[in-house]
Amino acid sequence: MVASCLNYTRASEKLFMSQPAVSKQVKLLEEEVGVSLFEKVGKKIFLTDAGVDMQNYAESILGLVAEAKNHFAEMKGGHKGRLKVAVASTASSFAIEMLGNFRNLYPEVDFDIEVANRQALLSKVDKNLVDLVIMGQPPEKSHYSIEPFMKNPLVFIAQPKHPLVGKTVSVKELIKEPFVAREESSGTRQAMESFFRGQEDNLQIGMLFNSNDSIKSAVNSGFGLSLVSIHTIQVELEHASLAVLQVEGTPIERYWYLVHLQEKRLSPVAEAFRKFILDETALSI
DSSP, X not given: OHHHHSOHHHHHHHHTSOHHHHHHHHHHHHHHHTSOSEEEETTEEEEOHHHHHHHHHHHHHXXXXXXXXXXXXXXXXXXXXXXXXXXXXXXXXXXXHHHHHHHHHOTTEEEEEEEEOHHHHHHHHHTTOOXXXXXXXXXXXXXXXXXXXXXXXXXEEEOTTOTTTTSEEOHHHHTTSEXXXXXXXXXXXXXXXXXXXXXXXXXXXEEEESSHHHHHHHHHTTSOBEEEEGGGXXXXXXXXXXXXXXXXXXXXXXXXXXXXXTTOOOOHHHHHHHHHHHHHTGGGO
16 A cells, blocks of 8 residues: 555555554565665655565455455355456447446446556556456467457548548558557557558657547647547547548458456456456457
């Protein structure tokens, strides 16, 4: 909790403990491992490198404890427990709706939901901090279980009054335009560079963002075109605040994926959610 808050007072309040008690526990832990976990700079505290490692180990341990609880809940019968799901920011709108539908079926399930970029999602999977991840660009390594469950068309978008709106646009015409784009580790960014393969050096990327909302605002404000998942712009299309360009060779057909470590034993709740997603979207593949 101290690592999360980076403040002893706030941590003690959340733990319903006194601040001296919290400080004492941290000091005892530092004595046990033989290294400093925090350092103080001015009035602020920061994690040392050892502190970051300890936080990662602690989160993994707590994840295993939760996994054990879910396992024994399964032995007792019934779908109770905690479901930890991490979702790509591009999938957050429909994924949260799916989680809501699942909760209607299993109201006694508790949820931990995190929205993050692709790199952070894979880190959480590797550290066993989540049960399942929903993402658009799956990892290539073999130690993951990867299941496609729904189509994820990618389209080029523009300001509604952009001169290319309503026309059939060639790739040569498109690449002359300025773009706003996601960060390089993003699956959508990789898809865009793949689409322009051979001409990617000609891409005019003026602005980079790590969120879809920022991308949409920049496009709407006239800073350039962008490539996005069709699922992220439904509201904007309804309100005509963004337009989809009719570009040759698009939409780019991709999929949404459920990902988890192959060796991970899914809890009954996580397995129920996995089956729920695959069943609900069986006709979308």
